[in-house]
Amino acid sequence: MQVPIMPAKGEKFIIPIGPQHPALKEPGHFEFSVDGEVVTGASLRLGYVHRGIEKGTEGRNWVQTLYLLERICGICSHVHATAYCLGVERLAGVEAPPRAQAIRSLVAELERIHSHLLWLGVAAHEAGFDMLFMHSWRDREIVMNLLEGLTGNRVNYSANVLGGVKCDIDARQTDAILAGLEHLEDRTRHYLTVVTSDVMFLRRTRGIGVMTKDVAEKLGVVGPTARASGVARDVRLNAPYAAYDRYPVELITATAGDLEARFIVRVQELFETYRVIRAILADLPEGELTVRMPRRIKEGETISRVEAPRGELFYFIKSNGSDTAERVKVRTPTLPNMASVLTLAVGHQLADMPMILAGIDPCFSCNDRMIVVRDPAGRGAHWTWDDLREYGIEYYR
Amino acid sequence: MNMVRGFATTLKHVIEGPVTIEYPEQERPVRERFKGRHALKRYENGLEKCIGCSLCAAACPADAIWVEAAENTDEERYSPGERYAKTYEINMLRCIFCGYCEDACPTEAIVLEHEYRLSFNDRYDAIYTKDMLIDPVPPGVQGTPQVTEPGKFTRSIPDMENPK
Numbered sequence: 117m118q119v120p121i122m123p124a125k126g127e128k129f130i131i132p133i134g135p136q137h138p139a140l141k142e143p144g145h146f147e148f149s150v151d152g153e154v155v156t157g158a159s160l161r162l163g164y165v166h167r168g169i170e171k172g173t174e175g176r177n178w179v180q181t182l183y184l185l186e187r188i189c190g191i192c193s194h195v196h197a198t199a200y201c202l203g204v205e206r207l208a209g210v211e212a213p214p215r216a217q218a219i220r221s222l223v224a225e226l227e228r229i230h231s232h233l234l235w236l237g238v239a240a241h242e243a244g245f246d247m248l249f250m251h252s253w254r255d256r257e258i259v260m261n262l263l264e265g266l267t268g269n270r271v272n273y274s275a276n277v278l279g280g281v282k283c284d285i286d287a288r289q290t291d292a293i294l295a296g297l298e299h300l301e302d303r304t305r306h307y308l309t310v311v312t313s314d315v316m317f318l319r320r321t322r323g324i325g326v327m328t329k330d331v332a333e334k335l336g337v338v339g340p341t342a343r344a345s346g347v348a349r350d351v352r353l354n355a356p357y358a359a360y361d362r363y364p365v366e367l368i369t370a371t372a373g374d375l376e377a378r379f380i381v382r383v384q385e386l387f388e389t390y391r392v393i394r395a396i397l398a399d400l401p402e403g404e405l406t407v408r409m410p411r412r413i414k415e416g417e418t419i420s421r422v423e424a425p426r427g428e429l430f431y432f433i434k435s436n437g438s439d440t441a442e443r444v445k446v447r448t449p450t451l452p453n454m455a456s457v458l459t460l461a462v463g464h465q466l467a468d469m470p471m472i473l474a475g476i477d478p479c480f481s482c483n484d485r486m487i488v489v490r491d492p493a494g495r496g497a498h499w500t501w502d503d504l505r506e507y508g509i510e511y512y513r
Numbered sequence: 514m515n516m517v518r519g520f521a522t523t524l525k526h527v528i529e530g531p532v533t534i535e536y537p538e539q540e541r542p543v544r545e546r547f548k549g550r551h552a553l554k555r556y557e558n559g560l561e562k563c564i565g566c567s568l569c570a571a572a573c574p575a576d577a578i579w580v581e582a583a584e585n586t587d588e589e590r591y592s593p594g595e596r597y598a599k600t601y602e603i604n605m606l607r608c609i610f611c612g613y614c615e616d617a618c619p620t621e622a623i624v625l626e627h628e629y630r631l632s633f634n635d636r637y638d639a640i641y642t643k644d645m646l647i648d649p650v651p652p653g654v655q656g657t658p659q660v661t662e663p664g665k666f667t668r669s670i671p672d673m674e675n676p677k
Contacts, residue, residue, distance in 0.1 A: 176574070183574035183611050254532050261544070268546035268625075274611040282616065283546065 128156060131466065135164045139470040141238070142480035150466055158461040160454060165481035173444045178204060178278060178413060181441055188446060189482040190271050191234060194220075194227045195424040197276040200444070202357055203420030203433040204278055208413045214401040216280035217359040222396045223267065223275045224358070224422075225389045226293075229259045229300065231425035231477075232382050232389075236307060239379070239474040243320040248310060255303045258296045265289055280406030290397050297390050304386045311379040321375035325460045325472040328373055335459060336452045339427020341476045344381040345373035351423040358422075363395045375475045382477075412439050424449055426477045450476070450483035543627045548610045550628035551603055553647040554621065559654035560661070561591050561647065562622035565598035572617035577607035589658040597657075601643040605631050 128149040135143035143164035149157040169188055173181045186197040198220050205212060212220070233256040240248035260270045267273035267283045275281050311317065327337070332345035342349055346369055352360045353367055368384045370377035415437040422429050427449030434443040453476040460472050499507070534541060543549070554562045565582030581600035591597035614623050633639045650656040 179572065179613070180574035183609060183613070187609070257532075264547060265544040266546070268544065268548040268612065269610070272609070272611075274613075277616070282612070 133469070139242070140473075142478070144478075144480050146469070148461065148466060148469065153465050153467070155461045155464055155466055155469070158458045160458055162454070162480065163484050163486065166484040166486065167481070170444055170446065170485065173441050175440070177439045178409075178411075178441065181444065182276065182278060183274065185444070185446070186272055186274060186276075189424075189448070189479055191231050191479065192227060192424045192426065192429075192482075193272045194223050194275060195422050195429055196446070197274070198224060198358060199420045199422045199429050199431040200433070201276045201278055202422070203418050203431050204413060204435075205409075206418050206420070207416050207433060207435050208278075208410055210279055210407050210409060212280045213404045213407060214359070214362075215403045216405050218362070218396050218400055219281045219283065219285060219405075220276065221359040221363065222285070222393060223263070223273060223281075225393050225396070226259055226263055226266070227273075228389050228425045229386060230256055230263065232386050233259065235382060235425075235474075235477045236311075236379070239471070239477075240317075242470040242474040243317060245314075245317050245320075248307070248317075251303075252307065255300060258300055262293050262296045265292060277406060279409040280404070282405070284405055285397075285400065293393065293397060297393060301387065301390050304383060304390075308380070308383045311376070311383060318376065320468075320471055321379060324375045324464065324468050325475055326372070326374045327456055327460055329371075331459065332373070332456070335455045337427075337456050338449045338452050339424070339477075340381045340385060341378060341427065341453050341456065343367070343369045344377040346371045349428075351421050351428050355421060357420075359396065363392050363399075365392055375471060378475050412437060413441075426450060426479065427453060446485065448479065448482040450479045451485075454478065454483070543629065547627050547629075548612045548625040550605070550626055550631060551608075551614070551641070551646055552624050552626045553598075553601065553643065554624055555648050555650065556593070557651060557654070558661070559650050559656055559659060560593055561597060561657055562620045563598045563601065564592050564594045564620055564622070565596045565601075566619060568617045568619060569614035569623055572613045574611060574613060575607045575609050577604045577609075578602070578614060579604075588660055590661050591657040591659075598643060601646060603641045603646065604639060605633070605641055606636065606639040 128151065131148045131150055132145065133148065134140050134145040145161040145164070147159045147161075148155045169184060172184055176184060182197055182200055185200045186193045188196050201212070201220075233252045237249040237252040237256070240246070240252065263273060264270045266285065266289055267275045275283050311321070327341075327345045329346040332342050332347050337345070337347070338349065348367055348369055350365065350367055351357070352365045356364075366388055368381050368388055370381050413435045415435055417432070417434040420431040420433065429449055430445075430447040432443070432445035433441060436442040457473050457476060457478075461469060464472065556562060565580055567580045567582065570576075570578040570580050579600065579602040580598050582596045583599035585591055585595060585597050610625065612625050615621075615625055631639075
């Protein structure tokens, strides 16, 4: 239920967008106050796709939780599983073998290609450039097929298990990946030319949504969105996990901070990803894929951070010594980046809003961890079962 | 000049043909490791590999598998060893095709095959019973139950050392 906010007399005009809206692929509610065509203020309401995943982990054992958490995001599912596995392995005091760590990084990087190409398409579509959208999604099929060949699934790969990985990689798959990368690299070079030279496209991106480094630091923006503003931050470099200390990544940053810079950073990151994948394939350590994990995990708590395609993904895991996690807290990169949308919106045309939103690569359903109910009766944020029941009866009366 | 280049691009893509396929008429082959519908395997002599241990049901993150075991006898033998799966049901609406049942199975009895056309008109149709999942009997061999000696089953996982 949405309470209409009436503008004060002659003050401003509020345009509500969402929860269901053609320009939004996932539900979220935005309120833009406008002066003519120019946005003067923005507010956001999330929580429409809250799925109760964190609560769901409390009733499942450690292995079952892995599969639940992998389904937080349909695009970057592997990083969720990796973050969880690394955290639980640290709690249990075991370490996955080097070959498993390398394969984890490999799948994560393949997933980054898939995510960035998907984003490129979606963002181009928001700009009205459907040709780029279709082409980038066509090329995304290549990497999806590679992932299907490697793990058996196009999304939700379930490559990770606690204590290692499930899928091994042989010479035939190595060749397939290398051949696929060859083609993708060629295409990516083309995309880089397109996003930096297509005049119509540049009019939608150049100078739009400029975020300075100071603002980015202040808002705590993460991932490629922050790197496009010149913030040198990448978990793969700052706190190497899995096999990233063995195959170091080079940081890609830009200084402009506008939408064009975000396009450039993400497309250039693709080249870096191709390089890292080739490095991993050229020097894949031999050995076991898994180590034995105990069924019950020692008491303790840990945090685990990985670099998702969208930015830093944060996990807090607490164990009470049983076969179930006591608490798993997930913070996905969309949440800190969402604040930047509201700040950047001010002063732009209303028509630029979808592009600014797409610029952070939002993933609403990953991001929804709680629902705040704005209740006209003023019952506050905590509702008991009786309150909910009463509310339901009232609503359907 | 730009116009010529533009039309040349269009013409190139016309000649290239579509990248999409007409799905129900044409099908894209799945990859070797693709995880689709399950199958319960048999040994060459026709005995079922499944020993009804329920490890797959315990491992299943989605609680999609239901196994009920019963005792083998020499007169009515379904699988090598003491027990066999009397009931084996997988709810395909719950299954997330993670393949953990496959990993958990001590006898490699359950395997995720390549069938992906799984849609149903009724919720009850989505529950695959043992008869639907089990492989056909190899030619020239008697199906189950058989009258045979217990025999041995192969273990897929070597014994591992317990963690310290």
